[in-house]
Amino acid sequence: MAPADPTSHGISTSDRFDPDSGRWIRELSGAGPQREAALARLHDLLLRIARRELQRRGSQLRITGPELDDLGYQAAADALLAIIVKLGQFRGESKFTTWAYKFVILEVSAKIGRHFWATPAVPMDAEDWERLPDRLGLDPARETERRELAGAVRRAVDEHLTLRQRQIFVAIVLDGVPMDALVAELGSTRNAIYKTMFDARRKLRDALAANGYLNDQTSRPS
Amino acid sequence: MNGWTALDRFLRTDPRDVGCGEAMELLHVYAELAAADASAAQRYPGIAAHLAACGPCGDDFDGLLAAIRDPAG
Numbered sequence: 001m002a003p004a005d006p007t008s009h010g011i012s013t014s015d016r017f018d019p020d021s022g023r024w025i026r027e028l029s030g031a032g033p034q035r036e037a038a039l040a041r042l043h044d045l046l047l048r049i050a051r052r053e054l055q056r057r058g059s060q061l062r063i064t065g066p067e068l069d070d071l072g073y074q075a076a077a078d079a080l081l082a083i084i085v086k087l088g089q090f091r092g093e094s095k096f097t098t099w100a101y102k103f104v105i106l107e108v109s110a111k112i113g114r115h116f117w118a119t120p121a122v123p124m125d126a127e128d129w130e131r132l133p134d135r136l137g138l139d140p141a142r143e144t145e146r147r148e149l150a151g152a153v154r155r156a157v158d159e160h161l162t163l164r165q166r167q168i169f170v171a172i173v174l175d176g177v178p179m180d181a182l183v184a185e186l187g188s189t190r191n192a193i194y195k196t197m198f199d200a201r202r203k204l205r206d207a208l209a210a211n212g213y214l215n216d217q218t219s220r221p222s
Numbered sequence: 223m224n225g226w227t228a229l230d231r232f233l234r235t236d237p238r239d240v241g242c243g244e245a246m247e248l249l250h251v252y253a254e255l256a257a258a259d260a261s262a263a264q265r266y267p268g269i270a271a272h273l274a275a276c277g278p279c280g281d282d283f284d285g286l287l288a289a290i291r292d293p294a295g
Contacts, residue, residue, distance in 0.1 A: 045293065053285045094250040101289040102250045105282050136232060138225040149225045179278045191243035194276055198235055205233035214230050
């Protein structure tokens with residue numbers, strides 16, 4: 001990893017950052033043993049955050065022990081690399097450590113998403129509409145309501161969503177694929193998948209309201 | 223809560239929602255503000271709306287907040 005030059009990005013460490021953040025930037029941007037020591041300190045910090053975050057999200061993973069620890073090391077190493085590459089983009093809007101923690105948290109999310117496909121619970125394109133009521137937490141005893149709701153949503157999906165919106169709606173809502181896993185599978189971004197789902201949700205709500213299934217009075221984009 | 227209410231809640235969208243890109247861009251600023259006081263949502267209503275609606279970004283926010291509050295774990 002080549003050290004980033006803070007001056008090439010207009011960073012004045014003494015003026016723009018709090019003292020602790022300024023020290024991190026100076027040391028990481030420098031050279032020699034001081035930089036190596038700062039890198040090691042930052043790696044330790046990132047590894048601690050990664051491990052705890054993986055523990056916190058344990059229910060999203062089906063791994064434990066050495067494999068989980070390995071994921072933590074990978075997240076910390078990849079976050080450290082990204083931080084060094086983007087060091088010149090740190091603007092001092094937060095503490096340096098808060099900015100750095102964000103990188104490792106996002107790495108943990110991405111790694112959990114990719115790991116989902118190691119043991120997927122259901123194939124991504126399984127279009128089983130009978131799952132919809134359970135996914136919305138409907139009481140299994142309310143059979144008539146479950147059938148009516150699943151039928152109405154399916155018709156609205158058939159009639160109003162694009163193929164891409166349908167693919168993503170089915171994967172997330174019916175198949176229970178986590179968004180970050182879908183991002184990894186489709187080679188997309190979280191923002192693009194979310195936007196597609198956002199538009200699909202709005203279309204479906206409008207269609208269901210127009211057909212009298214849902215109340216029309218909701219907040220809508222102006 | 224019946225099924226239609228649950229469906230309505232799931233399908234509702236908030237026009238203030240800024241999306242994942244903008245929320246992630248400012249997540250460190252928002253989380254630090256949220257850790258310090260309660261003004262984050264008032265100052266950044268679009269990010270607050272997004273974090274309430276997007277499970278993965280909400281998870282990232284919770285993780286970052288936990289890291290800020292107790293980095294030693």
